[in-house]
Amino acid sequence: MLTVPAYAATSATEPLAPTTVERRDVGPHDVLIDIKYCGICHSDIHNVRSEWGPATYPLVPGHEIAGIVTQVGSEVTRHAVGDRVGVGCMVNSCRECVPCLRGEEQYCLKGNTLTYGSIDADGTLTQGGYSTHVVVNDDFVVTIPEGLGLDEAAPLLCAGITTYSPLRRWGAGPDKKVAVIGLGGLGHMAVKIAHAMGAEVTVLSQSLKKMDDGLRLGADHYYATGDPATFEQLAGTFDVILNTVSAKLDLDTFLGLLAVGGTMVNVGAPAEPLSLNVFSLIMQGRVYAGSLIGGIRETQEMLDFCAEHGIGAEVEIIPAEKINEAYERVLASDVRYRFVIDTATLA
Incomplete structure (x- = not known):
């Protein structure tokens, strides 16, 4: 020992x-x-x-x-x-x-x-x-x-594999619009990885105080969720939304930002239960999903991807x-x- x-x-x-x-x-x-x-x-x-x-x-x-x-x-x-x-x-x-x-x-x-x-x-x-x-x-x-x-x-x-795995699974890449909720430990990696995959990346954060960082890290757009106009302007926009925060969100409001057939994936783990109206999913063929880290093989794949693209x-x-x-x-x-x-x- x-x-x-x-x-x-x-x-x-x-x-x-x-x-x-x-x-x-x-x-x-x-x-x-x-x-x-x-x-x-x-x-x-x-x-x-x-x-x-x-x-x-x-x-x-x-x-x-x-x-x-x-x-x-x-x-x-x-x-x-x-x-x-x-x-x-x-x-x-x-x-x-x-x-x-x-x-x-x-x-x-x-x-x-x-x-x-x-x-x-x-x-x-x-x-x-x-x-x-x-x-x-x-x-x-x-x-x-x-x-x-x-x-x-x-x-x-x-943080790397937790964001890489769902982005890869749900097809983040060229011609895809990806939104990342939160720019923290998980969110900043999601922005870097989604950008390297070729997606058009938007950060959705409570305020604009980290906007310069978000754009530097690879985001194309940055919006404040504290502004109700954000949800009107971006309604029906995204193919994938990756929720990286542990806060209790109004899921129906965020699901409204998905395009027809889009997917919102939760990787943040809020302590409180979340609820939604199923019509937020049914009427536009949307998906609400969860993802937990990744397997060992995919973790190695993620590290190789990050090294190839200079992502740390x-x-x-x-x-x-x-x-x-x-x-x-x-x-x-x-x-x-x-x-x-x-x-x-x-x-």
Whole structure:
């Protein structure tokens, strides 16, 4: 067993604090990763504060992990010592059900093993990337291509794949009009990726205060949803709307922005239930859908796509001692656009 420095939550109400965690010995199919950077995702906050159900403490969050391989198991062939690699939201699944067999481990029918807060195959609680090292099964480790900095690549392991997967599935590309609701950690990646796919991209944000950023990141248009005229002007416009926010929206109002046969996809996860009038869908043949991260194969595809198009996350690198401050700034929407922990500061 390897004991490594980490930052952990000890309850839903106490600040995260320095600690240590034990990493299992490297097995035949495992990879030991020296973590260089780990992104802070809004879902880390939800989990740490038991807002999506009771958490088990102590809990080390972090599922946007980028680092260097320092040891591999005897049966590992896909990675070698020195490789630049990443780990996202999952570290295992059953590998046998229909979703797993088609490369959609995120929908594993038996339940996948999350990077933190899940019970692993050995009965222990998984602990995440707010630490200096992690041991992960090789099948759930992806390669970070040259040309992507490890810091800007870390958030791609969640924010990148969460937006890439639905954009790809619902055909974002040339001659398609895509709207992105929200310009935050997810939204800014959606804008970059949809633009690189060749779509005409519009940002729908509460105000115009981030308009310059949105246009710089690749948006063609930027509208304030706080202005009722926006919904009149854009009615029936979009082929795809990607909702990246966790706020409770008036779905019928936003569905009215879809063209005939258009699709609105939810990747944000509001704590409150949402409701809609089915006639918002029926009368124009519209679709309301959801999407959860992406499988391992598609995550690698996304990283290769981002490297090819020079796409990385916009990051603010912080030392470990600023994690609690970063949480409060995330809640206040005071980050452009992803906090990334320099894990060297944990040592």
